[in-house]
Amino acid sequence: xxxxxxxxxxxxxxxxxxxxxxxxxxxxxxxxxxxxxxxxxxxxxxxxxxxxxxxxxxxxxxxxxxxxxxxxxxxxxxxxxxxxxxxxxxxxxxxxxxxxxxxxxxxxxxxxxxxxxxxxxxxxxxxxxxxxxxxxxxxxxxxxxxxxxxxxxxxxxxxxxxxxxxxxxxxxxxxxxxxxxxxxxxxxxxxxxxxxxxxxxxxxxxxxxxxxxxxxxxxxxxxxxxxxxxxxxxxxxxxxxxxxxxxxxxxxxxxxxxxxxxxxxxxx
Numbered sequence: 001x002x003x004x005x006x007x008x009x010x011x012x013x014x015x016x017x018x019x020x021x022x023x024x025x026x027x028x029x030x031x032x033x034x035x036x037x038x039x040x041x042x043x044x045x046x047x048x049x050x051x052x053x054x055x056x057x058x059x060x061x062x063x064x065x066x067x068x069x070x071x072x073x074x075x076x077x078x079x080x081x082x083x084x085x086x087x088x089x090x091x092x093x094x095x096x097x098x099x100x101x102x103x104x105x106x107x108x109x110x111x112x113x114x115x116x117x118x119x120x121x122x123x124x125x126x127x128x129x130x131x132x133x134x135x136x137x138x139x140x141x142x143x144x145x146x147x148x149x150x151x152x153x154x155x156x157x158x159x160x161x162x163x164x165x166x167x168x169x170x171x172x173x174x175x176x177x178x179x180x181x182x183x184x185x186x187x188x189x190x191x192x193x194x195x196x197x198x199x200x201x202x203x204x205x206x207x208x209x210x211x212x213x214x215x216x217x218x219x220x221x222x223x224x225x226x227x228x229x230x231x232x233x234x235x236x237x238x239x240x241x242x243x244x245x246x247x248x249x250x251x252x253x254x255x256x257x258x259x260x261x262x263x264x265x266x267x268x
Contacts, residue, residue, distance in 0.1 A: 031106050031149035034061065036077050036138070039070050050135070052107075052150065059155035061107065063115060067185060069135035071204055076142030078205075080220040088136070092143040099123065102146040105137040110154060177241060180251060180266055181210020186234055187222065200224045200256060201237050215266040217255065224261065225254035 037053040037060065048070035052061040065073070072088055074080075085093060095102060103120040110116075117137040121128040141148050177184065183205035187198075200222040206212045223231050226240035244251055250265040 030152060032057075032059070032152050032155060034107075034148045034150050036073065036142070036148075039074055050138070052138075052148065054150075054155065059157060061150050061155055063107075063134055065135040069133075069139065071185070071202070072139040073135065073142065074204060075220060076139050078219050080218065082220055088139040088143055091140055095121075095144065102141060102144045103127075104147050104149055105132070105141045107134050107137075107148075107150040107154060109151065115154075177238065178207075179211075180241070181207035181212040182217070184223065184234055184237055199230075199232055201231055201234055203255075211251070211266040211268060215253065215264040216262075217253070217264065217266075218257070220257070222256040223253060224256055225252075227252050228254075 033055040034052040035055050037051040040049050040051065048065050048067060050063045050065050050070060050073060052063065053059070072086055075082070075086070076088065082089070094100075100121050100123045103122050105117055105119050107115055107117045115134045117132045117134040119130040119132050119137050119140065121130060138148055140146070182203060184201045185204050187200055187202050203212075203217060203219055203221045203223060205219055206217050223237060225231055226237060227244060229236070229240045229243070231237045231240060241251075250267050252263070252265055254261060254263050256262075
């Protein structure tokens, strides 16, 4: 008795699934464990470079990401919570509620200038492999504690990093802002929705041990005023810093956090 067309299709599907799982597992056994090393770039262009470095070595993988993706990765890396869940926080919360575990993410290949990644999920004894952008996969992994891997043929030798960073390190802040230990960026409409505030600029990073950190500022805060001057754009922020008489005087800062306004004086 000949098998039906449906049975043949089902059998073929099972074979393809098994073959895909075998190939994917074989490939991923070659992958290298990575860590987030730095995020560099330009506020003006909004283009950022995420540098991944192998956990037990010096090779790197530089990835170009948009400003909002870079912020999502940075906030996840710094374990900063927002008043309203960002997209990757929402995904993490959904996975937790459904008891879905993110086993790992792997940056798998580079095609025509675009990197591809795979998210491996475990649920009820079943493995699911999801195609994803590397930036989304990394932002999610940082929120759920999943390891990040990359295929070895994508990695660059450490000596190439200087050239990569020289191109990428346009400067995330103005030198005056660096004196206070702040990196900032424009509050786009999407970010305004995430943080629940429409005016001001977003603090994307605070340098450890800097006046900003000692003054209590954190990544995710929204600067509203500098020395009683309203701040609505990065240009306003830099102009206010330029007008500040000297680093010997405290910098008065009004900022928004968790739905409330706060004030602090940054001591030089």
